[in-house]
Amino acid sequence: MEAALIIFALMVLFAFLGLGTYATVKAVQAAKRGVDRTITQARRTVxxxxxxxxxxGQVGVTAALAQLRIDLRTxxxxxxxxxxxxxxxxxxxxxxxxxFERLSAHGRELDEELKRLExxxxxxxxxDLLPDLRERTAKITQAADSLRWAARDRARRFAEDDLSVLSEQIEVESGALRDWSRPPVDDLTATAAAWDAAQAAGQEAPTPTPAPTPTAPTPTAPTPTAPAPTALNPAAPATPYPWQKTRRPESTT
Known part of the structure; x- marks a missing residue:
């Protein structure tokens, strides 16, 4: 039992050591790639x-070769x-x-040739070789420029199409928001008028007609006026809206 535990502990220890070694190697490789990238960028800048x-600063063949390399590399x-x-x-x-990778092979070959000719x-x-070198440089740079501008035009077209679709969706959503946010003025006006009419019908009382004034010298008794007929189905009091405050009953004390 003790031997098995010792073997298991050694296996765990070796596993940790292996993981540590692997992590160290990966870190060293990443650091080396970073250093190589930095060196390459610094060399390119120089x-x-x-x-x-x-x-x-120079004229003649040297300046022409340098300009060709600049155009090609850019x-x-x-x-x-x-x-x-x-x-x-x-x-x-x-x-x-x-x-582009196939084109880069020709570009590197031409750049090395220009570098040797310097x-x-x-x-x-x-x-005497400059006319041919200029022609080769122009072919390579024109091909590279064509690929670059085609890729940019494609990306711009996709962006414009996406923007157009997005604009249409926003217009539809904006119209829906305006419909929901616009207050129904006509409906509110009609409802308020109906409520006023109901209130007037429920609170108005019959008014008696006054007797006419006699013109003869002998006064006569006024003719009694019959009371106004009462409606068979009186209008029910209007139901208050939620925003109306309920009046508190007056105290009789």
Whole structure:
């Protein structure tokens, strides 16, 4: 029994050690990826700054090559970011990303060639290659720009369609809210008039007609006036509305 407990404790200990080792390896790998990302970004920033300095501070072949690299890298980087951002909302862009990866292979090849030509001592031969290099750069950047703008136009169209549907739904809901919130003035007026008429019919009493004044010198007795007939079905007193206050009975004391 003691041996089994010892073996179980050792297994638990090894399991914890294995988990600790796995977590440590994962943390080290994540830190390494973060460092590599930082180094890559820093190297890219340095290269971009150097290329801009060459394109502005120098003339001739060196400045032309630097400008071609700037145009190429800017277009490819913007397209890559646009596609990666768009595929999170639109899965159909995965095919576009596949095409861009194939285009990126040609872009990297051209960028490496331009980079090598920056160190080429034969400037005359490099100058002869510039027309072809410009044409290749234009083809790649135009293809990348086409993918980028197509992805942006697609996202904008989806946003406009969604906004149109949302606007229609809001208009319908607004109309329903206006119908419910508008006070029924006509109904209230008709109800108040009916209530006033019922109150007047229940409280009005018959008034006796006065006898005519005699004109002869000898006075005559006035003719008695018959009382007004009483209604067979007198109107019932109107039922008070909930917002009316009930009068308290007057004290007889």
């Amino acid at each position: 290269e971009d700054t150097t290329l801009r300095a060459k394109s502005l 277009s490819m980087r913007s397209t890559q970011q646009a596609l990666n951002d768009g595929v999170r909302l639109d899965a159909s862009l995965k095919e576009s990303i596949g095409l 160190q080429e001592p034969d400037r005359k031969r490099t100058a």
